[in-house]
Amino acid sequence: MNPRFRDLFIGLVFGVLASLVFVSIYRTETPVVARVEPEPAPAVAPEHAGHVGHASEPKVDHTAHAPAASEHSLLIGLERLQSIGVKFEPAALRPLERTIRTVGRVEVDERYLARVTVKLEGWIDRLYVNYTGESVKQGQILFTLYSPELLATQEEYLIALRSSRTLGKSEFPEVAEGAHSLLEASRRRLRLWDIRENHIRDLERTGQVVTALPIHAPLSGTVISKTAVAGMQTRPGEELYTIADLSHIWIVGDIYEYEMPLIAVGQKAGVSLSYAPDSTLQAHIGFIYPTVDPQTRTAKVRFELDNPGEKLKPGMYTNLELKIPLGLRLAVPKDAVLESGERQVVFIHSGEGRIEWRNAKIGLRSGDRVEILEGVHEGEHVVTSANFLIDSESQLKAAIGGMPGATHQH
Known part of the structure; x- marks a missing residue:
């Protein structure tokens, strides 16, 4: 040779x-590892799920055969399964929900915000609300304003009023119409300066011009900004007070763009503070901003809520939590899915120690549950513990099956 x-x-x-x-x-x-033929999962009521070896253990039909799937199954002794703590649970349709958590910043509701200005030049004569943080009621006098221009306009109005009363009855239509037109022009000028109707009626009734015109609060709330001081000269459009009603506020939070399809206007959200987690307020989504921040890939969402006792202050940070119902989904415990690289594997227990492993496709995650899109059918019993030990056994079986001259016991 x-x-x-x-x-x-x-x-x-x-x-x-x-x-x-x-x-x-x-x-x-x-332990003996045997190649077996896969068969349908037993129809076992969910309340019987639990440790292997239960008295209601389903009977195995050894007549079923699917040669192509037998390489993905193995037989492990019942005592061995019990010793390593294998548990199983049926896959079932369950109501799932998605939880979105984010941080929000308290802001003033713009619909309950007013800035106090005047439309004519003058001087602040007397100040009635004189510090930031003071609470005011709608209609309350904030300050009085002295304005020579206003004095002149009031005198013009009184002259036009007297002319209208005397010449308005003239037999000449042109004269009567001119007197009424002059009166209306003077009245319109006072209204354009935001002079209240009651002040105009007082002027008509008394015939006396007001030297210091009172300026009133446009709404009830808290003074959050103030520049007015006694004796200060004012100019048209100058902001003297900012008043906010904090009994109703906004909270603006950031939501990632991949979560945007799950939210909609009107959805409820829980609001809590980090230093008072047990105290929760209820808000709802009032507006979803139409743009996404290109740096953070988030969109701003505005939540609205009542603020009893004004506990939430503008500028504070809060925790926001949205629970979004997803409806009934086929779900299993998250521990039933063994993630290996890009694959998700589940182990199906068919009874009497018969285990089959399958590739699965998972969907949404909800707490300790995960949605199953492919790989498991409703009612099949999935292994929920000791998955790594079973996976190691299945890989060992595959390795031995590939050795030259190796045989399998049936």
Whole structure:
């Protein structure tokens, strides 16, 4: 025999003998692993799910056969399954919900915000609300304003009023109409300066001009900004007070763009503070801003809520939590899914220690549950604990099955 072929033959013989010795040692030290034919999951009521070896353990139909799937199943002794703490639970349709958490910043509701200005030049005569943070009522006098221009306009109005009363009855229509037109022009000028109707009626009744015109609060709330001081000269459009009603506020939070399809105007949200987590207020989404921040990939969402006792102050940060119902979904415990790289694997228990592993496709996650899109059918019992041990056993079986000369027990 050619020496080269003789050395090759001797090496091959030694390799086969080494493989047979390894297999014999493995069979004496590890539980029996058998290739079995997969079969449908037993119809077991969910209340019977639990530890393997339960008295209601479903019977296995050994007549089913699907040769292509047998490579993905194995048989492990019941005592071994119990010893490693294997548990299982049926896959079932369950109501799932998605929780979105974010941080929001308290802001003033712009619909309950007013800035006090005047439309004519003058001087502040007397100040009635004189510090920031003071609470005011709608109609309350904030200050009085002295304005020479206003004095002149009041005198013009009184002259026009007297003319209208005397010339309005003239037999000449042009004269009567001119007197009425002059009176209306003077009245319109006072209204354009935001002079109240009651002040105009007082002027008509008394015939006395008001030297210091009172300026009133446009709404009830808290003074959050003030520049007015006694004796200060005012100019048209100058902001003297900012008043905010904080009994109703906004909270603006950031939501990631991939979560945007889950939210809509009107959805409820829980609001809490980090230093008072047990105290929760209820808000609702009032507006979703139409743009996304290109840096953070988030969109701003405005939440609206009542603020009893004005506990929430503008500028404070709050925790926001939205619970979004997703309807009934086929779900299993998240521990039932073994994630390995890009694959998700589940183990199906068919009874009497018969385990089958499958690739699964998961969907939404909700708390300790995960949605199953593919790989598991409703009612099938999925292994929920000791998955890593079973996975190691299945990989060992696959490795031995690929050895030359290895056989399987049935």
